[in-house]
Amino acid sequence: MNTIGWPNFRSLNQEGIVFAIAVVLFVAAAIGLPGFIDPNNLVAIVRSVSVLGILALGMAVVIIGRGIDLSAVAIMAMSVAWYLQLLNTGTSDGLAFAYVLAGVLAIGLLNGFLVAYADVPAIFVTLATGSFVFGYVRSQLITQDAVPVPQGHWVELLGGLRFLDIPIEVFVFAGLAFLFFLFLRYTKWGRYIYFAGDNPVAARNIGIPVRPMLVLRYVLSAFVAVIAGLLTAASLHSINTRVVNSTLLYDIVLVAVIGGIGLSGGRGGVRNVLVGAALIGILLNAMTIIDIPLLYQNLIKAAILLGAIIVDGILNPRDEQTAQQGDI
Amino acid sequence: MKLIRTLMAAATALAVTAFVAPSFAADDPGPAAYAQALKGKRVMLVPLAMGFDLAQGWAHYLKKEVDAWGGTFETRDPNWVVDAGAQAITDAISSDTRPDVLIIHAPDLNSYSKLMKKAQAAGTYVLLVDNPANFPADAFVGSDWDRLGQLEAEAAIKGCGENSSKKIGLVQGDQANSSSLYQYAGIMKVLDKHPDFKVVAKPDSNWDATTSRNVTTTMLQQNPDICSIIDFWDGDATGASAAIRDAKLDGKVFLVTTGGGEKAADCDKLQDGTYGAVVMTDLAHQSGDMNAIIKFLLQSGQPAGTSHTYIYTLEKATTKADLKPDSCWDLKALQAEAAAK
Numbered sequence: 001m002n003t004i005g006w007p008n009f010r011s012l013n014q015e016g017i018v019f020a021i022a023v024v025l026f027v028a029a030a031i032g033l034p035g036f037i038d039p040n041n042l043v044a045i046v047r048s049v050s051v052l053g054i055l056a057l058g059m060a061v062v063i064i065g066r067g068i069d070l071s072a073v074a075i076m077a078m079s080v081a082w083y084l085q086l087l088n089t090g091t092s093d094g095l096a097f098a099y100v101l102a103g104v105l106a107i108g109l110l111n112g113f114l115v116a117y118a119d120v121p122a123i124f125v126t127l128a129t130g131s132f133v134f135g136y137v138r139s140q141l142i143t144q145d146a147v148p149v150p151q152g153h154w155v156e157l158l159g160g161l162r163f164l165d166i167p168i169e170v171f172v173f174a175g176l177a178f179l180f181f182l183f184l185r186y187t188k189w190g191r192y193i194y195f196a197g198d199n200p201v202a203a204r205n206i207g208i209p210v211r212p213m214l215v216l217r218y219v220l221s222a223f224v225a226v227i228a229g230l231l232t233a234a235s236l237h238s239i240n241t242r243v244v245n246s247t248l249l250y251d252i253v254l255v256a257v258i259g260g261i262g263l264s265g266g267r268g269g270v271r272n273v274l275v276g277a278a279l280i281g282i283l284l285n286a287m288t289i290i291d292i293p294l295l296y297q298n299l300i301k302a303a304i305l306l307g308a309i310i311v312d313g314i315l316n317p318r319d320e321q322t323a324q325q326g327d328i
Numbered sequence: 329m330k331l332i333r334t335l336m337a338a339a340t341a342l343a344v345t346a347f348v349a350p351s352f353a354a355d356d357p358g359p360a361a362y363a364q365a366l367k368g369k370r371v372m373l374v375p376l377a378m379g380f381d382l383a384q385g386w387a388h389y390l391k392k393e394v395d396a397w398g399g400t401f402e403t404r405d406p407n408w409v410v411d412a413g414a415q416a417i418t419d420a421i422s423s424d425t426r427p428d429v430l431i432i433h434a435p436d437l438n439s440y441s442k443l444m445k446k447a448q449a450a451g452t453y454v455l456l457v458d459n460p461a462n463f464p465a466d467a468f469v470g471s472d473w474d475r476l477g478q479l480e481a482e483a484a485i486k487g488c489g490e491n492s493s494k495k496i497g498l499v500q501g502d503q504a505n506s507s508s509l510y511q512y513a514g515i516m517k518v519l520d521k522h523p524d525f526k527v528v529a530k531p532d533s534n535w536d537a538t539t540s541r542n543v544t545t546t547m548l549q550q551n552p553d554i555c556s557i558i559d560f561w562d563g564d565a566t567g568a569s570a571a572i573r574d575a576k577l578d579g580k581v582f583l584v585t586t587g588g589g590e591k592a593a594d595c596d597k598l599q600d601g602t603y604g605a606v607v608m609t610d611l612a613h614q615s616g617d618m619n620a621i622i623k624f625l626l627q628s629g630q631p632a633g634t635s636h637t638y639i640y641t642l643e644k645a646t647t648k649a650d651l652k653p654d655s656c657w658d659l660k661a662l663q664a665e666a667a668a669k
Contacts, residue, residue, distance in 0.1 A: 034550070041549045048542040138379065138407070143663065145379035146563065148592065159570075167574065235574075236537045236566050241379070245408050246536055288546040294532035295503055 014311050015260035015272050022279040029286040036289060043166055049255075049281035050169035051228045052248070056255040056273045057180050058224030062217050063256055064184070066197040066265025067115060067122040069221045071107065071130030073249045078137035079104050080229035080239045084147040084155075093153075100226070107133055108222030112215030126218075134244050148238040159234030169231045176224070181270040189213060198266030247298070254301065255280055258308040262315075279304075365627040367398040372427035374416050375457075376435055378405035380563065381590035381659050382458065382611065383433070388662045389615030390431070390622075397623070402427070410435045417443045421450050429453045429622050434461040436504045448633035453625045455618060458609075460506050467621045467637040469614060473507050476607050476643050477514020480558050480584050483605035483645040485522055487582030488555035497547045498530040499540050499559040499568050511560055511586070528554060533564045540567030548575045555582060562587030562594055562606065569602045584645075595656035598648050605647045611657055614641040 030037040055072055062069045079100050086096035107129055114125040138145075149156045161168040184190040195203040196210045204210045233239040259276030261268030283304075287297050371394050375383035387403050394401035404420070406413035417440060420427055430452050434440055441463040444454045448466070456463070458470040484496055498515065501508030512530075519525050529547045533540035540559060548554060548571060557572070559565035565585040572581045582604035587594045589608035597603045617639045625635070646655055 038549065041546070044542075044545045044549055048545070051538070143379075144381075144384075144659075145377065146566075160573075232538060236541065236570050238537070238566055240537055240563070242377075242408060243536065243538070246534070284542070285546055288529075288531050288543050289550055291529055291531065293503060294534055 014258075014308065014315050015268075015275055017311065018258055018260065018279055018308070019275045022275065022282055025279070025282050025286065029282065029289075033286060033289050036286065041285070043170065045281040045285045046170050046173075047167050048284065049277040050167075050173040051231055052251055052255055052280070053173050053273060053277040054176055054224060054228045054231070055248075055252045056277060057176055057270065058221035059252050060256045060261050060268060060270070060273050061180065061184070061193065062122075062221050063261050063263060064197045064265060064268055065193045065214060065217050066200065067214070067217065068126065068253070068263070069111065069218060070123065070126040070249060071111060071133060072126075072221060072225045072252060073246075074130035074133045074244050075104060075107060075222050076225035076229035076232070077239060077241045077243050078133050079226050080233050081147045081241050082137050082141050084149055084233065084239060085142040087150050087153065088147065104222045104226050105219060108219035109215060111222070112218035115218065116211040116214035130244075134241070138241060142241070145242050146238050146240040149233055155230060155234050156237055158230070159237065167235070169235065172227065172231060176227070177270050177274060184269055189216070193217065194266050250305070251280070251301075254305045254308075258304065263309075362623075362627065363398065366623065369399045369429070369626055370425060370427040371399055371401050371429045371431065371622060372420055373401070373403045373431045373433075373457075374406065374413055374420075375403070375433040376406065376413070377408045378403055379407065380588075381593055382588040382609070384659060385588060385590070385611040385657060385662065386431075386457065386615050386618070388666065389612060390618060393619040394622075400425075410439050414440060414443060417447065421447050421452065426450060427452055428626060429455060431455045431457055431618065432461075432465075433457050434459045434463075434506070437462045437506050445633075451632050453622075453632045455621065457614075457618065458507070460510070464633070464636045466625060466632060466635050467639060469617045469621065469639045470641060471507075471609055471643055472640040473510035474514035474517070475640070476586055477511040477516075478518045479514075479607045479643055479645045480511070480586060480605075481515040481518035483607070483647070484556035484558050484582060484584045485518070485525055487584065487604045487647075488525070492555035493553040494525045495528045495551055495554045496525055497528055497544070497551065497554050497557040499544060499547075499557060499564070500530055500532045501535050501560040501564075502532050508560055515558060533559070533561075533567065535561060535564050537564045537567035537570075540564040541571045542567075544568040544571035545574065548572065548577060548581070552577070555580075556604070557581055557583050559583065559585045561585065562597075562603075565603065569597070589656050591656040591658040592660070594646075595651060598646065598651055601648065605645045607643055607645045608655070609641055609643065617641065 035041055055076065058072060059069055082103070083096055083100040086099065087093065111126055111129055114120045115122045158168060163171065184193065192203065192208045192213055195208055196213060200210055229239060255276040256273060257263060258279060259268070259272030259274070261272045284297070287300065371390065373387055373390060375386070377383060378387070391401045404416035406416055413435065417430065417432070420430065430447050432440060432444065432454060434456060438461065441461060444463050444465060447454050453466045456465040456468045456470070460468055460470070488494060488496070498512070500512060503509070519527065528551045531543035531547065533543060544557065544567065557568055559568040562585045565583065569583055572578060572583060579601065583602065584605045585603055586607040588611050594603070594606045594608055598606055621637065621639060
């Protein structure tokens with residue numbers, strides 16, 4: 001029907017808009033900014049959003065299932081800080097790792113249990129567990145904001161790993177993105193997440209195990225956070241728990257939402273995360289090359305998030321039939 | 329022989345007890361006045377956070393002294409949150425156990441000004457440490473950040489050398505903290521005198537290591553011939569150093585930063601070549617200055633808010649060449665010492 005002439009603007013969704021903006025920005029930067037198109041710079045762009053993108057993948061799965069995980073950054077920083085602290089005080093590597101994974105599993109289960117079975121809104125549960133994880137680990141388990149990686153440890157070696165001169169984070173991000181794609185698209189539980197996110201009650205009525213799956217998503221998000229934390233520590237040779245106070249958490253939500261994953265659940269996928277991450281990566285890199293002060297960078301980022309949320313609200317209106325108190 | 333010695337010792341002991349007790353020989357009025365003025369006084373430290381080397385070092389040296397003169401030393405940990413710091417100060421002022429001396433590590437030029445005024449009105453001496461603020465505190469103890477920036481710039485120029493590209497990159501902290509603003513001013517003062525040296529980029533790290541890494545990566549990508557980078561804090565300079573390492577420019581880019589002179593944070597990294605030069609704060613002396621001014625103020629009888637003293641810490645740019653065993657203090661050793669007690 002509409003094969004020739006103007007593109008069909010009605011069919012243009014948020015992902016399309018953001019993708020178009022990213023392409024325009026990319027072309028403009030490639031023409032206007034010297035050195036932007038350099039392969040090394042392109043690798044640097046992807047790398048700068050790798051950890052962010054990995055965290056956003058975990059967040060995406062939770063949001064598609066109509067939830068949100070505000071404890072992701074706390075879990076990322078504190079689990080790895082605790083792990084490194086254990087290593088620095090002489091605990092054996094295997095044991096330290098087992099402790100940390102057990103702790104992370106416990107927090108993921110707690111998040112999921114409170115949301116799924118106690119029916120507490122996800123935004124409050126994860127806000128609380130995030131604060132708890134930060135407070136407990138910071139006050140009881142580690143002595144310093146920044147915990148260094150012991151010299152010669154595998155985490156340090158991981159940071160130096162390169163294939164074809166491309167840092168390891170990029171491959172981990174790509175690999176995880178592919179796995180999440182397979183999970184969401186081709187597994188039964190992956191498909192169920194969309195049903196549960198779109199209409200939890202209907203999903204439950206047709207026999208989908210909505211609650212156990214909800215728990216699984218928060219556990220998944222917690223483990224993804226650990227991977228992101230390990231990669232951060234690998235690159236910097238230390239982890240600084242101050243990151244919990246930073247805007248990283250909002251950046252993660254930004255990447256997911258801006259790519260077009262509706263906060264009301266049931267929509268979006270890995271592609272949306274990639275588009276969101278691409279836009280943020282290009283934007284930050286270009287702003288740094290132009291030497292825009294951080295204050296303005298945050299302003300621009302915030303304005304884009306606001307715009308994306310407004311567009312999201314218009315394109316993905318709240319479903320009055322299934323909306324609940326406490327949904328975001 | 330033995331008998332004589334014993335007798336003599338006994339006689340001396342007798343003589344001492346007989347004469348000394350009523351004599352005036354030991355009557356130095358100092359210790360008594362000192363004890364009277366200081367005993368039971370409360371000192372509270374409110375740093376930006378207790379979780380980093382400077383705050384832990386200050387707390388260690390202050391506590392040692394305050395305990396020794398019979399006072400009470402407390403700390404509050406706002407954990408980098410300005411509101412939490414304000415709350416801690418408010419609570420301290422209005423509590424029954426109002427501190428006699430409040431040591432504040434200001435997050436920016438203005439946030440705590442009103443609270444500090446309130447504290448002084450209540451009779452608490454206010455000491456500002458490390459970060460200056462727009463407030464006439466009873467004393468400021470810390471770095472002259474402008475001077476510190478000048479030292480960094482001089483170290484960077486020296487690290488670059490005459491035959492270099494003369495391109496310098498800055499990784500600033502933010503645009504609100506006085507330490508970042510004054511440091512920048514100091515650096516530019518020196519660079520103005522060396523017009524052949526140019527600042528090619530000056531992004532902010534927001535004191536975050538990952539951000540520092542990302543902006544430094546971009547900076548090096550755009551200007552691979554940069555000869556020196558000045559990162560405004562050793563807390564995030566690990567990021568800048570990671571970017572240099574990743575770009576395989578180790579040894580080619582002279583990384584200058586500043587820090588509290590902690591061994592693992594500064595000296596070890598000078599030793600292994602991560603940092604080219606670090607302008608280090610002599611933490612033990614800085615804490616000593618604080619201790620001295622606290623002792624002075626508590627004995628002075630002067631009302632809080634009437635004296636305005638600036639005590640700048642001696643700063644020095646240290647490189648690998650002039651690294652000495654005592655160039656740094658060791659946080660691990662202090663923690664072990666505290667744990668042993």
